[in-house]
Amino acid sequence: MIVNQFLVLGALLFSIGVYGVLVRRNAVLVLLSIELMLAAVNINLVAFGAYVDDAVAAGQVFALFVITVAAAEVGIGLAIVVLIFRNRSSANVDELDLMKW
Amino acid sequence: MAFSDWITDARNIVFLVIALTMVGGALVVVTTRNVVHSALTLVVVLGGSAALFLMLGAEFVAWAVILVYVGAVVVLFLFGIMITRAPIGRDSVRLDHERRWPPALIALSVFVVMAWSTTLAFGSEQISGGVIRTDAIGDLLFSRYVIPFEAVSFVLLAALIGGIVLARKDPDR
Amino acid sequence: MTTLLGLLALAEGGEHAVEVVTDPGGFVGVLADFAWLIPVVPLLATFAIVLVGKRLPLKGWELAEGAIGFVAIYAVALLIANWVTPMAVEHHIEISRIGSLPGLGDLVLEWGWVVDGLSIMMFTVVGVVGFFVFTYAKGYMEGDVRFTFFFASFSLFAGGMLVLVIAPNLIQLIVGWELVGVASYLLIGHWWEDHDNNAAAIKAFITNKIADVGLFVGVIILGITVGSFRITDVLDAVARHDSALAAVAFWAGLGLFIGAMGKSAQMPFHVWLPDAMAGPTPVSSLMHAATMVTAGVYLVGRMFPLYQTGGMADDVKTIIILAGGATLLLTGLIALVQDDIKKVLAYSTLSQLGYMTAAMGAGAYTAGLFHLFTHAFFKGLLFLAAGSVIHGVHSNNMSDMGGLRRFMPSTYKTFLIGSVALAGIFPLSGFWSKDEILASLSNDASHGGGAAATLVLVLAILGAFITAFYMTRAVYLTFFGEYRGDGHPHESPRVMTYPLWGLAALAAVAGFVNIPGVYTPFTEWLASRIHVMGDHHAGGLNWALALIGTAVALAGIAAGTRLFRRDAATQAERDRFRIPVLYPLLEHKYYFDDLYLNGIVGPIKGPIARFVVWTNQVVIDGVVNAFGAAARFASGYVYGWVDQRGIDLAINVVAAGAGEAGGVVRKAQTGKVQQYAGALFAGAVLLVVGFLIFS
Numbered sequence: 001m002i003v004n005q006f007l008v009l010g011a012l013l014f015s016i017g018v019y020g021v022l023v024r025r026n027a028v029l030v031l032l033s034i035e036l037m038l039a040a041v042n043i044n045l046v047a048f049g050a051y052v053d054d055a056v057a058a059g060q061v062f063a064l065f066v067i068t069v070a071a072a073e074v075g076i077g078l079a080i081v082v083l084i085f086r087n088r089s090s091a092n093v094d095e096l097d098l099m100k101w
Numbered sequence: 102m103a104f105s106d107w108i109t110d111a112r113n114i115v116f117l118v119i120a121l122t123m124v125g126g127a128l129v130v131v132t133t134r135n136v137v138h139s140a141l142t143l144v145v146v147l148g149g150s151a152a153l154f155l156m157l158g159a160e161f162v163a164w165a166v167i168l169v170y171v172g173a174v175v176v177l178f179l180f181g182i183m184i185t186r187a188p189i190g191r192d193s194v195r196l197d198h199e200r201r202w203p204p205a206l207i208a209l210s211v212f213v214v215m216a217w218s219t220t221l222a223f224g225s226e227q228i229s230g231g232v233i234r235t236d237a238i239g240d241l242l243f244s245r246y247v248i249p250f251e252a253v254s255f256v257l258l259a260a261l262i263g264g265i266v267l268a269r270k271d272p273d274r
Numbered sequence: 275m276t277t278l279l280g281l282l283a284l285a286e287g288g289e290h291a292v293e294v295v296t297d298p299g300g301f302v303g304v305l306a307d308f309a310w311l312i313p314v315v316p317l318l319a320t321f322a323i324v325l326v327g328k329r330l331p332l333k334g335w336e337l338a339e340g341a342i343g344f345v346a347i348y349a350v351a352l353l354i355a356n357w358v359t360p361m362a363v364e365h366h367i368e369i370s371r372i373g374s375l376p377g378l379g380d381l382v383l384e385w386g387w388v389v390d391g392l393s394i395m396m397f398t399v400v401g402v403v404g405f406f407v408f409t410y411a412k413g414y415m416e417g418d419v420r421f422t423f424f425f426a427s428f429s430l431f432a433g434g435m436l437v438l439v440i441a442p443n444l445i446q447l448i449v450g451w452e453l454v455g456v457a458s459y460l461l462i463g464h465w466w467e468d469h470d471n472n473a474a475a476i477k478a479f480i481t482n483k484i485a486d487v488g489l490f491v492g493v494i495i496l497g498i499t500v501g502s503f504r505i506t507d508v509l510d511a512v513a514r515h516d517s518a519l520a521a522v523a524f525w526a527g528l529g530l531f532i533g534a535m536g537k538s539a540q541m542p543f544h545v546w547l548p549d550a551m552a553g554p555t556p557v558s559s560l561m562h563a564a565t566m567v568t569a570g571v572y573l574v575g576r577m578f579p580l581y582q583t584g585g586m587a588d589d590v591k592t593i594i595i596l597a598g599g600a601t602l603l604l605t606g607l608i609a610l611v612q613d614d615i616k617k618v619l620a621y622s623t624l625s626q627l628g629y630m631t632a633a634m635g636a637g638a639y640t641a642g643l644f645h646l647f648t649h650a651f652f653k654g655l656l657f658l659a660a661g662s663v664i665h666g667v668h669s670n671n672m673s674d675m676g677g678l679r680r681f682m683p684s685t686y687k688t689f690l691i692g693s694v695a696l697a698g699i700f701p702l703s704g705f706w707s708k709d710e711i712l713a714s715l716s717n718d719a720s721h722g723g724g725a726a727a728t729l730v731l732v733l734a735i736l737g738a739f740i741t742a743f744y745m746t747r748a749v750y751l752t753f754f755g756e757y758r759g760d761g762h763p764h765e766s767p768r769v770m771t772y773p774l775w776g777l778a779a780l781a782a783v784a785g786f787v788n789i790p791g792v793y794t795p796f797t798e799w800l801a802s803r804i805h806v807m808g809d810h811h812a813g814g815l816n817w818a819l820a821l822i823g824t825a826v827a828l829a830g831i832a833a834g835t836r837l838f839r840r841d842a843a844t845q846a847e848r849d850r851f852r853i854p855v856l857y858p859l860l861e862h863k864y865y866f867d868d869l870y871l872n873g874i875v876g877p878i879k880g881p882i883a884r885f886v887v888w889t890n891q892v893v894i895d896g897v898v899n900a901f902g903a904a905a906r907f908a909s910g911y912v913y914g915w916v917d918q919r920g921i922d923l924a925i926n927v928v929a930a931g932a933g934e935a936g937g938v939v940r941k942a943q944t945g946k947v948q949q950y951a952g953a954l955f956a957g958a959v960l961l962v963v964g965f966l967i968f969s
Contacts, residue, residue, distance in 0.1 A: 003223050003227070006153065006228075011211075014215065015211045018208040019208035021948065023198055024196065028136065031181075036146065039147055042154075046162060050158060051229070053231075064162060067165055067166060068256070071173065071260075072257050076260050080267055093946075221966070
């Protein structure tokens, strides 16, 4: 096994996630695509951890932290989506243009 | 290293199968017209990543992914889909933007740049690592990484409280 | 006492022949080693106030006051220690190494503290004036909506200034410089509900930012050329006439001075300071006395050898002296026509900063910083007294005041002390420092300063007249005559008057620490630093200039008294008073000076000739009035054309350009998050591609 095969796979998954984030209108699907990107990052972290092979397992531990933070992010993100849906009867990202000038 | 050398390693064949499954699943996640399918296909991708973690000797991470993502996060997503009444069915116009090529172009260039630079940097370096067992990870988490660990636990707590505060019905109304 | 005599002997011996101890042992050593606490304590107080301030019994004020009190005590302890043993202690702690950036070599990012005469003097000014202002502010800000936040920002303001002053390297100096800028933004815009205050805060911040570009350029040039951001390293290079540094020293020195012009509000960067009056008065007081505006003069003082050594940035000195001379006269003239008492003081500060800058430009390190020292006390006092007046009558305008000496005796007496000190009347502090500057200018004129120094000397003497004149006007308009406002003026609470008396005492005696030729410990304090070079310091008292200065100041007071004491307003002139709402009130209570009315309306409507005729019956009157009229006309011209139209026009053009550009660019702000995300990723890709190609 070479380390680059995992990295390229990670890059591919990440790019697919980027595509999803940019193209999806529904906020839940945007969050799903973000999960895809985070999974790609985890693969990279663990692959690098195995490549460096350090005694303190930094790659794996940080992958665990990423998983935890991702879980928190999904919880908050979905709560916000639910809140927005309740206020505006829509969970479509492109209808939220409050940040416009 | 030539592709023929690479493919003769049995582990790489396994990797190829898993990777292709994951990529296919990921494409389904971002293109399907059915929201529920999208969430369920994410399970496949994450399961694939768990399998890769096992190949890389990261047992605990693999099972954590299964438990946290497949067990909790995807279920959460399904609830989110249900609550927001995302259009279930074959209605792609309302799920995606009309113009798909600029995002596709950006995503492709992200991939090219990342793959290009990792290939430049690592070429065909071998992975040498062995298995790191769960008890070792546990020891590390509670000794060397105890402060980040506690910090992350506070993040989770804050997210928990924040989720409740955000999503509950306003008692005044 | 023997030490004192020894120092005096040293002072007689020559220019700054002070033995400087770089490693004092014992208690003094401990004191110097822990001087890092000086900026840290107020900054910690800021955070503490933000976090827990609202729950404390005095709403966070006690933390701010405690922190500044600590600074004051520590500074005075250091001052005494430095008096006994002149010292210059430096400590550096490495934070990180800036790697091998191209052209930068191996630069180190450091945090440190320097305890020498100059920084101790600044600690004392910030700590002592700050202590009085913080005490006073408790009374002034009582009941304010954002009382706690005010004191958090106030602590940050003082702490930022102390970071700047204590910095032994230029990077840390910039950190302090910017902290002061941010805190001033918060404080000027403290009452942001009023749009004008907000605009004033932004104006102050932006003007400073523009000038800061000069500072950054200067610091970068010095850092790259010398290979170190430590001030001592830079000055070492100056001392050994480093040829690489000499090649760029002019631009570095000019850059640093442009930064100093911004903070010290020298023309043409002075526009922010009068507007900064929008902040609460304690802010103005601290800003004008101890923090912020003194930073520029301090910077020039800290980098003084760079400007003073031949072959380095000594050409910049001509620019410095001319900038100072122009500022001291032109802004002094503007002060004559202001109705807002705080604006009178603000323009007066500009004028006094002009004096300090001119002194620096004349190579008179001690004189400039001595004026900074005394000015801090009397200008802090004047602002606090003005704040007390404003607190009492609820108006900034002197046309709403008058006769307040009966209602506010303490404020009146202290304001008077401050005014006399500012006017430079013997023996109050302003006399000594202003005389020192005049003497230094004359000294410079005969020692290579050339025509510029002579010109600025004349301007400075004129400025002394104007200073005395406008302060007399302010005193008469505020405290004499009949009360012209509505409401009932009252003396401020004791928490406000006690600081006034404290500062008044200091304003009276602060000048005695540097009596030329007799007793000059101040010169010795300032001299205790590692690099002192070529201070053009007049040794003894210059009797001729002292007499001229005093005579001119007395003439100014006489002129002011003549013009503003008079009770001769006729009906017609009263009709022209520019605040019609107050007119009925004025008809009964306003028995004030005809010239004052003309002073406001005159430059615009032009009845100058009439009052000259009217006062011409007495010859002396005529001379005095003509002077007053000319001054008013010139200031009106300067204010109306140079300031309002010339400089403001340029700023408006820039603003309009920015607005137009914004109209075009804002179309990119669609509000669609995903377009932003797409731009983010595309930008990241471009960056990576750029790195891969160019590395």
